[in-house]
Amino acid sequence: MFSIGELSKRTKVKVPTIRYYEELGLLAEAERTSGNQRRYDNTGLERLSFIRHARDLGFSIEAISSLIELQEHPDRSCETATDIAASQLEEVRAKIKRLRTLEKELSRISKGCDGEGVSEDCYVLASLADHNLCSREH
Amino acid sequence: MFSIGELSKRTKVKVPTIRYYEELGLLAEAERTSGNQRRYDNTGLERLSFIRHARDLGFSIEAISSLIELQEHPDRSCETATDIAASQLEEVRAKIKRLRTLEKELSRISKGCDGEGVSEDCYVLASLADHNLCSREH
DNA sequence: CTTGAACCTCTAGTCACTAGAGACATTACA
DNA sequence: TGTAATGTCTCTAGTGACTAGAGGTTCAAG
Structure with a gap:
């Protein structure tokens, strides 16, 4: 478990941006310490890396949301994902x-x-x- | 002398954008009719075409401001303009x-x-x- | 136990517009 | 001349994707 600062360092996404992504719902709400600070594990790290990578490639937040939704319903076909990438x-x-x-x-x-x-x-x-x-x- | 709508049609710049440019000082304040509506002449048309063209080329509003300032002081060298274009x-x-x-x-x-x-x-x-x-x- | 860095929430600012509300002006036509 | 449609006015707020700052709390090291 690591802090938001640590997550920021590892992903090169700035701290306020991480909080912003959480607010948008791109990132699940992080667990908190007793003192209300966010703590992350590898799941959070992977998710944020995904977002970061997609943003680097110019995907909009909206497109990323769709991709994440797909990730969470692996039963659906990946056609939509391919479409998003193609567009x-x-x-x-x-x-x-x-x-x-x-x-x-x-x-x-x-x-x-x-x-x-x-x-x-x-x-x-x-x-x-x-x-x-x-x-x-x- | 023509209205803001006419100016918009001729330059393909939307009406609210024209007002916005005026607010920023890119465009001189237009003359007004007795009923407070803006009226433009060729000077306004040319200036707006200039802005539009520069925006199309991706110049920032700030860069365009500098270019306009240069236009208004023709005594200065055009080096700055060349620099702006080069960058x-x-x-x-x-x-x-x-x-x-x-x-x-x-x-x-x-x-x-x-x-x-x-x-x-x-x-x-x-x-x-x-x-x-x-x-x-x- | 203290200090200082990191963290928290909240609001507001960035850029270059765009949208909408509610009121007033102009123009075309009967 | 009357009226209806369209155009215009100002003002505020929203867009996307953050970024900056204020003012306060928590954590980790020494």
Whole structure:
């Protein structure tokens, strides 16, 4: 049995965040000492590691809730879990795509004011003001 | 001179967001009709387009404030603007990198439960629970 | 037994909006 | 000119996923 601080150290999840997860119901309510402090065992540690890992992968709290519910009803098929993971993957791919477009435009823009022969107006500002200067839609 | 709704239509920025920008000082306070409704001209339209475009590119409100301040003091060099754009670019590149790693892991995970011969435990859940199953750090 | 770190609860703040209530203004049409 | 529909006003509160701080209590080491 270990304290919330210890759990925090082991999972790299901050103490207030752990309490917050408990409040949300992601984490079961911890046992308490006679002095009202939370005590955890390996079950708590594993659960929090799961949450942490999923958050790192960009899953929303809501999605994680669903996954946890599935864990607790192993009789149900894991189709839902696969679906959740797949839709997360889709989102990630969409974000990458969008960011690539931004990258292109930003690198074009931020090259603009480099030393030589730019007109007296700032190219960065002009580019932002005038969408028509973009090479493509975004 | 046109209304806030018209401005919203033209810039695709929602009405409450426009008011919010005004409150933050990103947008100058609009002129008002005798009945206290906001009226805008081209200056307002251009400014809002600028903000919208920068937000689309992922600039924070704070960064946009700095850019606007620069616009209003054209005597200053555009170095700062270039810097802001460059750091935005850096952030975008970092995000892309991170998302690529996630993409790899997610696609590995979400292939897991495909039809054939997975053990009775769900691979998605197992992967999330056990970081050691990750092919690499993330 | 004392000290200091860790813990407790509670409220409020972050960012960039978004939603809703309740009241007033403008516009289109009869 | 009357009226109804739509638009606009301000204000407060909510979103997601935390984070920070106040003010008080408990624990572990020496």
